[in-house]
Amino acid sequence: KAGVTQTPRYLIKTRGQQVTLSCSPISGHRSVSWYQQTPGQGLQFLFEYFSETQRNKGNFPGRFSGRQFSNSRSEMNVSTLELGDSALYLCASTFGQGYGYTFGSGTRLTVV
Amino acid sequence: SQQGEEDPQALSIQEGENATMNCSYKTSINNLQWYRQNSGRGLVHLILIRSNEREKHSGRLRVTLDTSKKSSSLLITASRAADTASYFCAPMDSNYQLIWGAGTKLIIKP
Numbered sequence: 001k002a003g004v005t006q007t008p009r010y011l012i013k014t015r016g017q018q019v020t021l022s023c024s025p026i027s028g029h030r031s032v033s034w035y036q037q038t039p040g041q042g043l044q045f046l047f048e049y050f051s052e053t054q055r056n057k058g059n060f061p062g063r064f065s066g067r068q069f070s071n072s073r074s075e076m077n078v079s080t081l082e083l084g085d086s087a088l089y090l091c092a093s094t095f096g097q098g099y100g101y102t103f104g105s106g107t108r109l110t111v112v
Numbered sequence: 113s114q115q116g117e118e119d120p121q122a123l124s125i126q127e128g129e130n131a132t133m134n135c136s137y138k139t140s141i142n143n144l145q146w147y148r149q150n151s152g153r154g155l156v157h158l159i160l161i162r163s164n165e166r167e168k169h170s171g172r173l174r175v176t177l178d179t180s181k182k183s184s185s186l187l188i189t190a191s192r193a194a195d196t197a198s199y200f201c202a203p204m205d206s207n208y209q210l211i212w213g214a215g216t217k218l219i220i221k222p
Contacts, residue, residue, distance in 0.1 A: 004154075033210075043200070043212035056209050090154060097208040100145055100157035 002026065006091050006104035013111050018079040021107045025072050025093030031055075032074040033101065034066060037088040046089075049074055081111045117213045118201055124219040131188045133216040135201030136181075144177055144184050145202045145210065155200065158186075188218075196220045 005024040013019050025032050033056075034046040045058035049068035066076040072093075078085055088108050092101040119134045135144070143162045147155040161168045161177045161184070168175045174187040184203075188195055198217050202210040 035212075042214045045209060045212075048209070056207060092155075098143060098162075098204075100160045101147075101155075101210070102157065103147075103154040105154040 004091055004093050004102050004104035006089075006107050008107060009105065011107060011109045013081050013109065015081055015083060015111055017081050018077060019081060019109060020075055020077045021089055021091075021109075023074045023076075023091030023093075023104060025074070025091075026102055029093035029095055029102070030072050031094045031096060032068055032072065033092045033094075034074070034076050035090045035092065036060075037090055037106070038086075043090075046076065078109075083111050085109065086111045118199065118216040120216060121214065122217040122219070124221060125191060127191055127193060127220050127222050129191055131191050131195070131218055131220075133186045133199050133201075133218070135184045135186070135203075135213065137184075137201075137203040137211065138182065139203065139205045139211070141179070141203040141205060142208060143204045144175075145204065146173075146175060146184075146186050147200045147202060148197045149200065149215070150197045158199075191218075191220045193220050193222055 007022045031050045033048040036044045047066050048056040052068045063079045068074045088106045090106045092103045094101045117136050143160050145160045146158040149155045159170045159175050161175050172189045177184045196219050198215040200215045202212050204210050
């Protein structure tokens, strides 16, 4: 079966712009989580969606938002980009709580 | 804040040797998961051990869990060059949220 698909793979944006990242989970997985990974901070949890509802949220400013559609596909949006938002953004899906997560290859965002 | 901590931060061994990585955490957990990441790419799920389990095997991987000490270990036997990667333990807390550490960088020398 197809894995978790994240688009785009690479993105270069200018400070102040906004960006939308997309994630298509594995078919049948209704939970989608987003993470930010940087060399200095490691993996930081952004939010989790289940059946179109945000179930958990990490400690990120309101500039970071997300949503999930009825087909479980998810998007995350970052507004007013800052240089510090440069990172690898990973999406992961799971069948449910208590199961392992399948990660996408990530979107590498560079803010200049 | 990150509550999972892997030890050592880096490990370099000869191909064919065994590699052991340790993980400590601070909260009560539902389960603990180990992941591998190659070259800054996506993570791959290796194994999940539930809080009521003490040991689990998967191929060349052996994971132990000691909930009284809030610690886990990952043993990779007969290491191969392809095992070179960063390894992360991710305890799942009572809110079913994975808690990530900084990982262990494992280098397998030919």
